[in-house]
Ligand SMILES: N=C(N)NCCCC(=O)O
């Protein structure tokens with residue numbers, strides 16, 4: 001089908017090119033892009049670029065997150081153009097596109113990290129906000145490097161069962177358990193606004209927590225979310241972040257394995273997908289400059305449970321970005 005003739009949901013014919021219209025083209029037809037949005041090469045310019053980073057050479061346990069981005073794209077066929085939770089039609093407010101995948105070397109982590117940073121530089125340099133679909137959590141480091149080049153040190157909200165501030169694994173500096181220690185060492189994070197959310201599970205020792213605190217992180221455990229509720233947690237996080245440029249990194253293993261079985265290092269006792277989505281909606285007024293959703297490993301998934309949760313997570317994040325782009329236009 002010619003992309004120019006594909007029926008799309010596009011309330012304003014001169015506005016953003018919208019997703020393929022699922023009331024006219026069955027949603028399971030054709031190749032998958034995120035939310036059935038146009039590819040980058042089908043539009044003149046993009047406000048939000050959804051980009052895949054199929055890389056998982058940094059994992060410490062189950063591999064397979066290299067297939068995560070495409071699993072999320074497949075699951076995202078069911079997303080619809082109006083988001084009632086944020087009373088927003090995100091793809092009508094801003095040009096959101098699928099920018100394809102970064103070709104990262106699976107045999108050389110250092111080279112892959114450089115390739116990912118360069119690709120992110122290209123996207124951010126074009127003026128777009130970046131919504132990345134991983135890949136394992138290693139990729140957050142080069143993404144943050146690029147974001148900091150543009151915005152300076154950014155506030156970080158890190159949703160994860162794990163701290164990911166360990167020093168090295170088997171002597172390796174760049175792994176999925178170490179990106180945020182590297183990022184603090186490199187001065188690319190605003191250490192007055194760093195939070196982990198969803199933390200739980202056994203650690204190597206108590207020192208892991210004291211080291212993490214010294215780096216500047218605050219912790220909201222998954223039990224805190226359960227006890228205090230999503231709204232109160234979001235309020236507290238929003239106050240801490242203020243109007244700083246914000247990066248949100250979401251390791252899908254922040255969710256309980258019941259909500260996200262398809263991941264490499266699952267831990268019992270996690271958040272529900274409802275809690276995660278509600279916290280994100282509570283952050284809609286934050287200045288979200290870029291985000292990632294990582295660690296979806298479809299080989300361990302069942303019935304696309306994890307990929308569906310990840311696609312809805314990325315949808316809330318792109319909605320927040322689109323709203324802010326629209327608001328900054330009218331400001
Ligand atoms: N899933 C991520 N990003 N990190 C987990 C590292 C946990 C470990 O192997 O000790």
Ligand SMILES: [Zn+2]
Nearest residue numbers: 161162251253
């Ligand atoms: Zn994790």
Ligand SMILES: [Zn+2]
Nearest residue numbers: 137160164251
């Ligand atoms: Zn992680």
